[in-house]
Amino acid sequence: MVDTEAAPLLISHQPAPAKAPSIDDVVETYIGDTSAMQLLRAALVAFAWAFDAQQVFISVFTDAEPPWHCTSTHCSPSAASPCALPRGMWAWDRPPETSVVSDWGLLVR
Structure with missing residues (x-):
């Protein structure tokens, strides 16, 4: 027969597994909270994409053979x-x- 007083010693008390971080948590950890500097970086990246888009679409206008x-x-x-x-x-x-x-x-x- 099992001793009821010893039973709690057999059960391991492990902490619950940690919850996986969300994407928002990872972004805030590595990039930081939304700030003026982050908005400035986003604006500069968008500004650079505008020049890239011009290079991509210029062939539409330059290579067209008119009627x-x-x-x-x-x-x-x-x-x-x-x-x-x-x-x-x-x-x-x-x-x-x-x-x-x-x-x-x-x-x-």
């Missing part, structure tokens, strides 16, 4: 591109400054 049209009656309007036509038989629909392609006359031949 063109035939200027001669001998030109076939069904031509897929102006590359196969002589330069005087077609023209850009928009001003040449619209795109780098039209401004510099970049055509694949």
